[in-house]
Amino acid sequence: MNVLVVGAGPAGVYFAYLAKRQAPDWRIRVVEQNPADATFGFGVVFSDKALEFLRADDPSTYELITPQMEAWSDLTVVHRGTPVIIDGIGFAAIGRLRLLRLLRQQLATVGITPEYERPLTAPGELEAYDLLVGADGANSYVRRTADFGTRIAHCTNKFAWYGTRRRYETLTQTFVGNEHGSFNAHHYRHAPDMSTFVAECDAGTWERAGFVGMGEEETIAYLERVFSAPLAGERLVSNRSIWRNFPNVRNDRWSVGNRVLIGDALRTAHFSIGSGTKLALEDAIARAPADRREAGRGGGRERRLVRPLSRAHEPVAARLRLELYSAQRPGRPTTARPHVAPFRENLSMLFPTTLVGSYPQPEWLIDRRKLAGRFPPRVRARELWRVPEPYLAEAQDDATVLAIRAQEQAGLDIITDGEIRRESYSNRFATALEGIDIDNPGSALDRSGHPNPVPRIVGKIRRKHPVELDDLRFLKRHTSRKTKITVPGPFTMSQQAQNDYYRSEEEAAMDYAVAVNEEIRDLFAAGADVVQIDEPYMQARPEKARQYGLRSTSGPRAIRSCPSSPARRCSRFRSRRHNRSWTHRCCKSCRGRKSWSGASTFPTRAWRRRSRSPIASGGRCSTCGRRT
Numbered sequence: 001m002n003v004l005v006v007g008a009g010p011a012g013v014y015f016a017y018l019a020k021r022q023a024p025d026w027r028i029r030v031v032e033q034n035p036a037d038a039t040f041g042f043g044v045v046f047s048d049k050a051l052e053f054l055r056a057d058d059p060s061t062y063e064l065i066t067p068q069m070e071a072w073s074d075l076t077v078v079h080r081g082t083p084v085i086i087d088g089i090g091f092a093a094i095g096r097l098r099l100l101r102l103l104r105q106q107l108a109t110v111g112i113t114p115e116y117e118r119p120l121t122a123p124g125e126l127e128a129y130d131l132l133v134g135a136d137g138a139n140s141y142v143r144r145t146a147d148f149g150t151r152i153a154h155c156t157n158k159f160a161w162y163g164t165r166r167r168y169e170t171l172t173q174t175f176v177g178n179e180h181g182s183f184n185a186h187h188y189r190h191a192p193d194m195s196t197f198v199a200e201c202d203a204g205t206w207e208r209a210g211f212v213g214m215g216e217e218e219t220i221a222y223l224e225r226v227f228s229a230p231l232a233g234e235r236l237v238s239n240r241s242i243w244r245n246f247p248n249v250r251n252d253r254w255s256v257g258n259r260v261l262i263g264d265a266l267r268t269a270h271f272s273i274g275s276g277t278k279l280a281l282e283d284a285i286a287r288a289p290a291d292r293r294e295a296g297r298g299g300g301r302e303r304r305l306v307r308p309l310s311r312a313h314e315p316v317a318a319r320l321r322l323e324l325y326s327a328q329r330p331g332r333p334t335t336a337r338p339h340v341a342p343f344r345e346n347l348s349m350l351f352p353t354t355l356v357g358s359y360p361q362p363e364w365l366i367d368r369r370k371l372a373g374r375f376p377p378r379v380r381a382r383e384l385w386r387v388p389e390p391y392l393a394e395a396q397d398d399a400t401v402l403a404i405r406a407q408e409q410a411g412l413d414i415i416t417d418g419e420i421r422r423e424s425y426s427n428r429f430a431t432a433l434e435g436i437d438i439d440n441p442g443s444a445l446d447r448s449g450h451p452n453p454v455p456r457i458v459g460k461i462r463r464k465h466p467v468e469l470d471d472l473r474f475l476k477r478h479t480s481r482k483t484k485i486t487v488p489g490p491f492t493m494s495q496q497a498q499n500d501y502y503r504s505e506e507e508a509a510m511d512y513a514v515a516v517n518e519e520i521r522d523l524f525a526a527g528a529d530v531v532q533i534d535e536p537y538m539q540a541r542p543e544k545a546r547q548y549g550l551r552s553t554s555g556p557r558a559i560r561s562c563p564s565s566p567a568r569r570c571s572r573f574r575s576r577r578h579n580r581s582w583t584h585r586c587c588k589s590c591r592g593r594k595s596w597s598g599a600s601t602f603p604t605r606a607w608r609r610r611s612r613s614p615i616a617s618g619g620r621c622s623t624c625g626r627r628t
Contacts (some may be wrong), residue, residue: 001026004129006142008032008114009039011263012135018288020110028112032134033119037097037295040240042163042197042328043190044277045171046094051278057285064102067309069094070189078174078230085590091171092163093190098275132259133393138247140265146260147250154245158211159271160219161198162241166234168195173272181205183226197236198271199223208403211243219243219402246270284319352413353415354530356426359403359418378454378496380431380438381423397422397474404596414482414530417475425534426488426496432467433515434457435501442498447540456498459506463515466522473526482529488533490516491549496537505544509552 003019005012008030018031032550046069054062069092077084081159104114122143126132132144143150164187171188188200210218220236249268254261263280366384377384387395403418422428431438435457442456472485490512493504502508520531535553538545 001131003028003131003133004126005030005133005135006120007134007136007140007263007265008036008104008116009135009263009280009283010100010277011104011138011265012115012133013060013100014287015133015135015262015284016112016114016285017061017103017107017110020107020112020550024110024581030112030114031118031120032106032114032116032208034116036114036116039097039100040235041091041096041161042194043446044099045091045188045189045190046275046278047091047194049497051092053285059564061103061106064106064456065094065099068098070191072170074170076170076172078172080175083172085170091188093171093188093196095190096277098103098191118380122183129228130258134259134261134265136265138249138264138268140261142259143251143261143265146256146259148256153248153254154272155248156203156245157200158203158206158243158245159198160223160243161271162197162199162223163237163238163239164195164197164231164234165237165265166191166195166197166231168230171483172230174227176226176229178226178282180208185227185230187230197227197231199227200273200562203508206243216241217523220476221470244277247381260287260339322454341365352482354412354414355407355416355418357419357486357534358422359416359420361418362399365399365420377423377431378444378452380427384423398490401478404475408479408481412481412487414484415475415479416486417471419486423469426493429467429488429519430455432464432498433512434462434464435511436461443495444498447497447537451457454496454498459501461508461511461515463518469522469526471617472523472528476527483527484530484532485523485528486532486534487516487519487535488551489623491545492535492537494552495541495544506552507550509548525604528575551588 001023001077003016003026005016005028009032012032014028018029019026020028051062051066071090071092073087074091075086075091077086081222107114120126120141126145128141132142136142148526166187168187168189171186174185174187176183176185181201184200186200187195189195206212208223211222214222216238220238220241224231224236247268249264249266251261251266262283263275266283267279269276269279323456329473356358367386370384374404379603382389385392399418400420403420404415407418419425430436437458440456441453444454447453468485468487472483475483475485490509493512494509498598499505499506499508502511516533520533524533533553536548538549541549
């Protein structure tokens with residue numbers, strides 16, 4: 001097999017190493033148009049698990065690279081001078097040139113030396129090879145020699161990639177502003193004495209600042225003034241650090257004839273995601289021959305060689321082949337949300353934020369002393385409201401508008417009504433159902449193990465009418481952002497009632513599920529983007545939750561036939577049947593008791609392993625005060 005690898009970046013070098021190691025009889029040539037130590041940028045960052053795929057496939061390279069990396073566990077977001085630390089994520093980084101030299105060291109062990117400053121200018125130079133691997137980056141020459149179905153769109157934001165001697169303890173996003181507009185910096189250390197510092201701003205800010213007429217030193221001086229706080233007196237270091245628009249490269253096909261694309265030539269991943277190099281290395285593993293038997297096919301069968309191997313890789317690549325750049329796609333206004341920097345739109349696609357639970361009701365609306373002096377109400381508790389009944393609905397509307405505006409000002413992506421009209425998260429819905437006697441309440445143990453007045457089930461549970469539909473319509477009239485509405489879960493409501501009718505709690509939970517299903521269908525039909533099912537009792541009563549709780553909430557009775565449309569479907573869901581439904585189970589460890597399952601918010605169909613949910617923002621448990 002006669003192979004030409006075009007490009008000596010991480011993708012090309014690592015592919016050549018793997019291919020030669022598995023197929024020593026292959027004749028592999030690696031050419032690169034740039035000098036050996038020419039590299040764009042400073043460092044590359046990975047999540048703490050990003051290189052785990054190397055451990056099994058290539059332990060020697062894994063052991064070579066990982067000791068050279070800088071590692072930390074937290075991520076920091078600095079907004080208006082206030083740092084917010086997000087813990088438990090885990091990252092590792094390494095200098096881009098350092099990583100490349102380590103991969104070249106591996107390549108040398110199989111007897112291959114890349115040819116540098118060797119540009120390809122004529123298509124005829126590619127014809128003498130059985131397999132042609134395009135690893136030549138976002139501006140790939142190989143990609144231009146065949147029809148891969150290429151689409152390239154440039155993000156509207158401007159960015160410049162610098163370094164600095166300032167040492168940062170975490171990967172940090174720093175948002176700042178001045179008279180010209182909003183700026184963002186992505187910065188993290190990639191060596192003990194060196195950090196990456198990517199400066200970013202929207203196109204309007206870039207123009208108002210006058211960067212178009214600035215030279216390199218003048219640009220650095222301006223950015224050092226803008227980012228004086230995070231730089232703390234250190235200088236920015238340039239390495240071809242010119243302003244760019246990030247190219248979003250996509251291809252319909254990864255191979256045409258004997259030509260294959262890997263790395264940035266195939267698809268780019270935005271620097272804020274930090275997965276471009278990881279995908280490049282995974283491409284190399286997927287495209288290289290799996291074993292000597294496969295490699296021995298050779299000859300004119302190169303397409304049969306690479307195609308089956310790539311299929312296993314496609315789900316890996318698809319994880320970041322989402323609509324990551326729609327927030328900055330050409331034509332989208334960058335000033336739609338002036339209270340936050342426009343580049344935050346890009347982050348919102350990956351990490352949409354929302355309230356997990358309720359927004360605090362104001363003191364003038366509800367008597368907090370009375371509320372704190374009792375268990376959360378499961379029956380109606382009208383005595384908690386400070387406003388007389390004739391004016392209560394109007395007062396709740398006013399408080400809801402205040403909650404909506406506070407969420408928008410905080411920059412949340414998905415807005416809720418704050419559950420302002422509810423005395424607790426469950427009682428407003430649960431007491432509106434048929435088959436419930438609320439005038440003669442029963443008793444049931446709360447999550448704390450104490451008896452609490454609860455609705456008494458005296459007949460078949462049915463939903464008489466929509467309960468929260470008007471709440472959603474009010475919410476949508478007062479915000480232009482995506483909306484979320486919450487409903488209590490059927491399992492939780494079955495635990496918050498005295499059952500005097502059904503033969504078992506499970507039967508009651510299943511009829512509660514039918515009522516919840518009807519409510520969810522009406523909410524989606526009215527335009528809800530997200531419906532959250534609150535199920536805190538799953539963590540409090542794990543055995544019952546295992547027996548029938550999850551089935552009642554996530555099974556067909558609760559979410560069967562819920563309508564879906566592109567506007568209401570989660571961006572990560574690709575099935576027509578997947579609505580944007582989340583289930584919230586309070587916190588992982590309420591009052592010290594460990595939850596029976598993982599994260600506090602998860603998609604209702606995740607148990608079927610069909611899809612992944614967006615991430616809901618953290619909050620505090622109303623029972624124990626712990627962060628969810």
